[in-house]
Amino acid sequence: MKFNIALLAGDGIGPEVIEQAVKVSDAVAEKFGHEITWKPALTGAAAIDAVGEPYPDETHEICASSDAVLFGAIGHPKFDNDPTAPVRPEQGLLKMRKKLGLFANVRPTFVFPSLLDKSPLKKERIEGTDLVFFRELTSGVYFGEKGRKDDGNTAYDTNMYTKEEITRLARKGFEAAMQRSKKLCCVDKANVMETSRLWRETVQGMEKEYPEVEVSYEFVDAVAMRLVQWPKDYDVLITENLFGDVLTDEASVISGSMGLMPSASLGTSISLFEPIHGSYPQAAGKNIANPMATVLSAAMMFENFGLLEEGKVIREAVNKALAEGIVTEDLAEGGKAYGTKEVGDWLAKNI
Amino acid sequence: MKFNIALLAGDGIGPEVIEQAVKVSDAVAEKFGHEITWKPALTGAAAIDAVGEPYPDETHEICASSDAVLFGAIGHPKFDNDPTAPVRPEQGLLKMRKKLGLFANVRPTFVFPSLLDKSPLKKERIEGTDLVFFRELTSGVYFGEKGRKDDGNTAYDTNMYTKEEITRLARKGFEAAMQRSKKLCCVDKANVMETSRLWRETVQGMEKEYPEVEVSYEFVDAVAMRLVQWPKDYDVLITENLFGDVLTDEASVISGSMGLMPSASLGTSISLFEPIHGSYPQAAGKNIANPMATVLSAAMMFENFGLLEEGKVIREAVNKALAEGIVTEDLAEGGKAYGTKEVGDWLAKNI
Numbered sequence A, B: 001m002k003f004n005i006a007l008l009a010g011d012g013i014g015p016e017v018i019e020q021a022v023k024v025s026d027a028v029a030e031k032f033g034h035e036i037t038w039k040p041a042l043t044g045a046a047a048i049d050a051v052g053e054p055y056p057d058e059t060h061e062i063c064a065s066s067d068a069v070l071f072g073a074i075g076h077p078k079f080d081n082d083p084t085a086p087v088r089p090e091q092g093l094l095k096m097r098k099k100l101g102l103f104a105n106v107r108p109t110f111v112f113p114s115l116l117d118k119s120p121l122k123k124e125r126i127e128g129t130d131l132v133f134f135r136e137l138t139s140g141v142y143f144g145e146k147g148r149k150d151d152g153n154t155a156y157d158t159n160m161y162t163k164e165e166i167t168r169l170a171r172k173g174f175e176a177a178m179q180r181s182k183k184l185c186c187v188d189k190a191n192v193m194e195t196s197r198l199w200r201e202t203v204q205g206m207e208k209e210y211p212e213v214e215v216s217y218e219f220v221d222a223v224a225m226r227l228v229q230w231p232k233d234y235d236v237l238i239t240e241n242l243f244g245d246v247l248t249d250e251a252s253v254i255s256g257s258m259g260l261m262p263s264a265s266l267g268t269s270i271s272l273f274e275p276i277h278g279s280y281p282q283a284a285g286k287n288i289a290n291p292m293a294t295v296l297s298a299a300m301m302f303e304n305f306g307l308l309e310e311g312k313v314i315r316e317a318v319n320k321a322l323a324e325g326i327v328t329e330d331l332a333e334g335g336k337a338y339g340t341k342e343v344g345d346w347l348a349k350n351i
């Protein structure tokens, strides 16, 4: 197969980790006879510096005309703690999500047996955890009407959802549940919010299409508790944008392997793949960042193209690297620490 | 001193745990020469069954004319998973909060050294945790305009905050910080929400009134992570209603002592005290529920009246009971389990 992949390296450690994912993907392409054309484009603080805009039109055109987007990380300290600055990297992120129609953010949380000790949670609580969130990403309070009244002394945000938006997100969740253990949890706050009541009604209405899937409905506050208490109780979870923002970040802590967690954002025609970690500016340019989450994001990309074998060889290479201690300093535990580039080289060689 | 205390036992285990708190409070009153008149009133499912309303006007009048409210728990399985039922216990809760003006929900999370092993988190992560949330309780998306459009196919909720609402909540947080370690964290989502930007601006504007307090601003998703990773990093946290709902429940898991955590909801003229646990209907009437959270809520009530010594003797009695194993089955760990009533009797005797 032939692919065009937009390559949005972004800020901080983004360029370094992306470089390794490209290396590994190229090795996979060679092994399986695919051809990947990488299309680099500017985003984040890097784009603001270059053209004054975090998601320039040119970048959008490159993304929209590609088969997928591989994304590094965005964010720079000079924009931190100034959420009122006129131009900020996150705005680019939101604009990109909306313009590319990336409506389903897929965030798996799973454990690597060799890394269980890194979790803040006790081993017996997390062993075997394997859950995945489907977070709605292009609606809700992120994109609803917001503003000020009374000379700026009153502020408001509107959370809004349509049945269609809920249905297409929920369908992704039901489909994933069918491939997994047929358990789906819809997370809402239906005892307080009207949008949540529409979520619940809509998902209830879809249950008959998936008679094998056992659906539960839980309140967001209860899930915030139970995720830490009994993460193994969950399998597929679906939720709205803001709840998903909070819960997927909370869940990412469970495994103790945050630096390894990939994600996908699925759209109707194009999808994006990125590590869940941030741009980690303190580590930028030092060849110390862990590239594995980005490499695993590339695995998700192949799998999303239906190329399951290609995804599998990447996952196997990562597992082998972990087992053999070919890891960056965050995982080295007193053993030898490899550089970002060296880990990438090793993975590419082991494809 | 003389007090009238409205007594809202509520549902499930509510009446049993409330009974013990009354016993202990009466022992305290006797010891210190106070006089408490208890004013029982209906709430929750119990009130719906009796008068068709979860927070009847009569109950409100009793609360409004008392010096404080001691609250058990509400909720009944027959209302579960039916957030669209016309009358539900939670509606009574929200109505009560609004009508009594209980704008600041105070939720401490601290650890009992003897119970550290009960936490899902590793001991070294939680040892010494002592944080307190101030959650805004009478505004935000809970009380904003909500509804449907497009024949019910679109739903919306409005989150709204005024500067005054933010200021009075934040002031409670700053004052608590002054009494504690002078660290305050304002939790928001100012990179996305206009209400959050108003929160941040308002709190920033108050910093000069409390020059000794070191204020940090963190995004709700980051706090959801860091609370589990490094709970000891936090001291006083302030936040809006919905974020507070999720984060205080998440935080309650940290200590492993959820059954022991009290809370207060402060109003301008009247305040309410209640355990954070639910009505636990499966345990109702069995004399097995742990009354300590409710007893500690009574301690917060005395402290809120400025009666610090009275609060302290209650806390000491609870600590002594824990040390001597005078505990209900949830904490018995294979040792002897005492009944709800027996623990209450023991605590009252040890005042």
Ligand SMILES: CC(C)[C@H](C(=O)O)[C@@H](O)C(=O)O
Pocket: A090, A093, A245, B191, B192, B221
């Ligand atoms: C940067 C921010 C706007 C963004 C969000 O809230 O969606 C981030 O937290 C995320 O989850 O990707």
Ligand SMILES: CC(C)[C@H](C(=O)O)[C@@H](O)C(=O)O
Pocket: A191, A192, A221, B090, B093, B245
């Ligand atoms: C029952 C529900 C409406 C309530 C809330 O969301 O405030 C509860 O979760 C709480 O935190 O007291």
